Amino acid sequence: MSQTKGVEISRAELKRLLKELEQWSAPATTLLSLYIPPGRPVGDVMELLRKELSVADNVKLKKTREAVKAALTAAMERLKMFDKVPPNGLVIFCGVNPNTEKLECFTFSPPDKVPVFFYRTDKKFHTEFLKDMVEEPEVYGLILVERGRMIVGALKGSRIEVLGEATGFIPGKHHRGGQSQRRFDRLIEQAAEAFYKHAGERASQLLLPYLEQKRLKGVLIGGPAFSKQDFLEAGGLDYRIKQLTIGLYDVADVDEHGLHELVQRAADDIKGQKYAEATKALEEFKRHLARDTGYAVYGEAETLEALNMGMLKTLLISEDHPRLEEITELAKRYGTEVVVIEGVPEAEWFKKTFGIAGIKRFK
Incomplete structure (x- = not known):
């Protein structure tokens, strides 16, 4: 027992x-x-x-x-x-x-x-x-939209959670010519506007609970071409959520992969957010590793040796590392930034390959 x-x-x-x-x-x-x-x-x-x-x-x-x-x-x-x-x-x-x-x-x-x-x-x-x-107290709403499809997610710390989606049928354009063409074009645009309005209402339904809990810090909206702006102008999105919009970002894929891309594109606008910081630290670590600059260190013994010598600028460590809290406390003594790697697309790769690594202040 x-x-x-x-x-x-x-x-x-x-x-x-x-x-x-x-x-x-x-x-x-x-x-x-x-x-x-x-x-x-x-x-x-x-x-x-x-x-x-x-x-x-x-x-x-x-x-x-x-x-x-x-x-x-x-x-x-x-x-x-x-x-x-x-x-x-x-x-x-x-x-x-x-x-x-x-x-x-x-x-x-x-x-x-x-x-x-x-x-x-x-x-x-x-x-x-x-x-x-x-649960992370702060949440960022994620909306990806294109004509006929929308997916909504929530960025919670270093995790992206899919909340729901909406789909609708919007006919494609054709070339009938003349008055028939103009009438058909109007019907297509009306169908698109109706979908965007429905999508806004659905996104509001999914994100309002976080707003009411006072946890919704901002909203990122992405998608291809002009779909983002058309979505905002359709009027379906609750005005309180619309006011929290941080920016519009070009993202090609309206799916779960696209949600990760959306956060990466908005990284400069949500500095300090755990997912953004983990992605940024991983990219910097991989860059030093690939170019063999001498700034990357990995392996538990080598990383902790560099940490104890005060050489580490950034410590990267998997969320389920058995010594996570002990090493985090140690890093604080040396003013080393600790980035816990979880939730990001390469978290599993980092865990299996390294588990713990660092970026040095100097060679």
Whole structure:
């Protein structure tokens, strides 16, 4: 049975833990999730768990019954360690690890206050109440549009998430000539304008929740030729979102790949944003590597040696590096910029090839 780590958990540790716990699954409802908000008496929660332990005796299948009782007993043992709930509340996950088949418990106080009292045994852990605690507070809306197609995404830290899309049929131009040609051209333009208006309404629907949460920092709009301007002029986009438009950018592909290109083209306009900084740092590192300038360093031993000598201007490190927090703290002492590589298109390549690397201040 795993022993509890320190009660307080950082945002980075929580992010890694959630990633692990979301992989857990059980054939029956044996994984225990318990959320205790601050101020809740420990005694009341213990009483609830005792009752649940008694009820578990009625579970027909022996294996399931034993697993549930073991999880409840382990949770109660963890809870006994506390005279009162920590200021941010307490979270306990207990269950049989599907990989090792051993009972494990995770007990911690999260970086933000636990929002709800919640108890359940299920086939999965209920981690949804912790999601917002690891979400990036600032979000950039991404809109790619062309005649007949739109895709909307959100740039959250170093991740791009596809939110939704819209499609519509707009007839192609033909050459009938004369009055018939002009009438048909008008119908085509009316169809295009109707689509752009519908697309604006759909984009607003997808982005307004972030605006209402006061997380939407800006909006990037891209697409081929004049489609971007036509989209803005159609009037379907909510005026509050329109006011947050940072710029219009030429992007050929209206798809998920195009969303990444859109962010890259807007890099100078969203300086300091994690995705933009990660992409920029990777490009600089690759340039030094390809030209063999002597400024690139990679490999854990070599990179940390350069860091400890105060030689690194920028440290690049994968999001799931086992020493991420320790190395980040070390880098701060030397005034080294730390760029966590995640979410960008080349993140997996960097992780497999390097894991950790740096750009020197001097040769």
